[in-house]
Amino acid sequence: MAVLPLVVLFLLFQIFVLGLPRRDVRNILTSTALAAVGLFFFLLGVAIGFIPFGRAVGAALGAVSQKWLLLPAGLILGFVTTWGEPAVRILANQVDEASNGSIHRSLVLYAICIGVSVSCALGLLRIGYEIPLLNLLVPGYMLILVIMWFSNQNFVAIAVDAGGVATGPLANTFLLALALGVSSSMDKQDPVIHGLGFVAVVTLAPIASVMTLGLLLRLKESRQASSKGAKQC
Template sequence: MMELLGEFKTTAWSVVMAVLPLAVLFLLFQIFLLKLPRSDVRKILTGTAIAAAGLFLFLAGVAIGFMPYGTAIGEALGALPQKWLLLPAGLFLGFATTWGEPAVRILADQVDDASNGSIRRSMVLYAICIGVSVMVGIGFLRIGYGISLLHLLIPGYALIVIIMWFSDSRFVAIAIDAGGVATGPLANTFLLALALGASAAMGNQDPLVHGFGLVALIAMAPILSLMTLGLLIRWKEFRKETRNA
């Protein structure tokens, strides 16, 4: 019970330190620049309090449930004699975790709104989820077979630089932002805990070397998948223009 209360206290302090500076900054702008009506200020502060409460509940749930749960699953997967099973497990868990990532859904909604529906929300969401799914599967295989992280990151980012020159410029900008939102609280807790648990279960691996690094692969995944989607769309438009010429 005391451990649970200590976790609540640590989480509450983290939320205060995250939200309080933003609230103070808003009040300073309100006093010196914005001069919004009191009703608007009341709504903003009420929304901030609700967001802080929701953030506290989410982070507390992640710390109490997701991280131990992820570590336990990772240890069970790492103990399997068939290391290739890490690939399908990573594909499924990577897709499911990204599907539930709040920041990914917010980005997909913003892209749909900003493009007036020309870049659909579902298209962005599926592209990010599939990209992260594939990269988490590869990341789990890396842990299972002791592959160096550099052997994945260097070719991956080299491929990104190449695709960037040929992809649709709209998707290049979206992809760069997607690399940040994909590494949200679920990826940084549940998936990272999975990787650390799997690496620790191997017995002959240093979790600091093989367990960490998965988030770097996750950050690279949506950049690759969305730029590839932009490349396919640009190729489709080029074929259409050539056919009509």
């Protein structure tokens, strides 16, 4: 059901616009069928094990009396989850290819992973200490708007996409279940109010981290240009 509309759209384009050779059409349809099978098994695995696993880990973390432990737990879980996120690696590869290697894929990958790591920790602390969601989102987006003006413009567009890919299928299924598990294990907490909204916090930090990377590179370029000008003088 998820892939069928794309298949119909492709066939319409093939008939009226593209006119690709039969071999290309066969390859596209075969790969689409493989993607559909993969999506089925992914959703099946998520339903059977991944979401219950995330909820179980979250419930165990929420039951800990020392709420500050949510900080290191969020840092670790946020980093490793994003490290395995396929959408993040696709973006890093696309950036490396589009920039002809001037923006290396590992640079983008680590920037996004660190951003999600920090945001995951802040999101868990928000649940643990019952901090209102707007207290994180409003200052966060204000900070992003400020950094945007000073960052390297090449990184602004990358950063905006980074916020989207950081909340891909792996992060959404595990981290959201993790947040709901933490919230549900705490007394008198409504998971709808405290557990949900976690993905919005996760989306925020990669944008800031990638644009901060662009800001640092811009400062480095300015210093190199200044030192080169001083030597020429």
